[in-house]
Amino acid sequence: MTIKAVFFDAAGTLIKPARRVGETYSVIAAKYGVEASAAKIAERFRICFNASPRLAFPSAVGEQLVGLERDWWKQLVTAIFKPWGRFENFDAYFDELFAYFATPGAWSLYPEVLETLATLKKRGMILDVISNFDSRLVRILDGLSVAASFEHIFISSQVGHAKPDREIFDAALKQHGLHAESALHVGDSEINDLQGALNAGLRGVLVDRGDQPFAATRLRIASLSDLIALLDD
Numbered sequence: 001m002t003i004k005a006v007f008f009d010a011a012g013t014l015i016k017p018a019r020r021v022g023e024t025y026s027v028i029a030a031k032y033g034v035e036a037s038a039a040k041i042a043e044r045f046r047i048c049f050n051a052s053p054r055l056a057f058p059s060a061v062g063e064q065l066v067g068l069e070r071d072w073w074k075q076l077v078t079a080i081f082k083p084w085g086r087f088e089n090f091d092a093y094f095d096e097l098f099a100y101f102a103t104p105g106a107w108s109l110y111p112e113v114l115e116t117l118a119t120l121k122k123r124g125m126i127l128d129v130i131s132n133f134d135s136r137l138v139r140i141l142d143g144l145s146v147a148a149s150f151e152h153i154f155i156s157s158q159v160g161h162a163k164p165d166r167e168i169f170d171a172a173l174k175q176h177g178l179h180a181e182s183a184l185h186v187g188d189s190e191i192n193d194l195q196g197a198l199n200a201g202l203r204g205v206l207v208d209r210g211d212q213p214f215a216a217t218r219l220r221i222a223s224l225s226d227l228i229a230l231l232d233d
Contacts (some may be wrong), residue, residue: 002182003203003231005126007172008150009163009187010133013207013224015107015144021045023081024106025080025097028157033095036084048079055132058160069134069157073098102136104143116224117149128172132156132163132192151176163189164196173202194219205230 008014012116017024020059022042052075055067072093081087100106120127127150131137134157141147152175159171173180180201187193188207197204205227206220221227 003125003184005128005172005176005178006120006184006227006231007128007130007154007183007185007193007197007202009185009193009207010129010131010137010141012178012188013186013193014113014129014146015109015140017101018106018108024100025077028097028100029081029093031096032087032089034080034081034084034087034093040083041080044080044083048076049076054156054162054165056135056156056162058159060157060160062219065157066135068100069136072157074132102139104140107140107144107219109144109146110224112223112225113146116227117146119228121149126151126176126178126183128164128175128203129153130168130172130187163187163192164199166196166200169197169200169202184222184231 020038020042022038022045025041025045026036052072055069055072057065058069077094077097078090079082081090082156087093117127129137129141129150131154133155133157137155138147138153141153143148147153152172154168154172156168159168161167161171169185170179173183181203184203184205185193185197186205186207188209190206194204194206204219207224208220208222210222
């Protein structure tokens with residue numbers, strides 16, 4: 001079946017932090033009297049993030065949803081800093097950190113994103129984002145001048161289901177009245193994106209920029225630019 005829609009993950013696929021997460025956490029923490037190396041924080045972030053519950057809140061809307069998203073991140077950051085003991089002014093630190101990552105300036109697009117999206121749009125493709133993120137993502141993508149490229153942005157916290165659950169993929173398919181076989185999902189997580197898409201019946205493609213180990217798979221591209229040739233095969 002012909003591919004009619006291409007869905008994209010956000011962080012690690014379309015966008016990346018303007019500076020490494022561990023560095024940002026470390027620099028801002030130092031302002032509040034906590035000295036913690038960027039490398040150690042990065043390690044703690046990976047451990048605690050992977051151990052956290054999914055960022056999805058069924059039935060929550062409006063201010064309730066925003067509050068739940070913020071609480072989710074606050075619990076994560078609290079867990080990250082446990083090895084450093086008591087953290088004076090932690091609430092102020094978290095407020096600044098959370099606000100920073102809500103700004104478009106905290107993020108940047110991968111170099112090939114705009115050209116790839118423009119090419120797909122010219123081909124008449126439906127383009128969406130499917131991301132395990134929170135409501136801040138819309139402002140970020142808009143500030144990076146890329147939000148308008150997408151017909152819809154599906155965020156796990158709002159949908160109530162997070163990848164790799166098939167429900168978030170089903171929500172995108174239902175939005176456009178598409179069969180799963182006519183959509184392709186691209187992302188940087190072997191479990192959430194590649195396996196999640198395949199389990200939902202979509203074609204899945206893994207973006208492997210060489211910064212993390214993956215099992216061997218032919219459904220792999222080195223950058224989003226390679227997606228065009230893949231669709232032409």
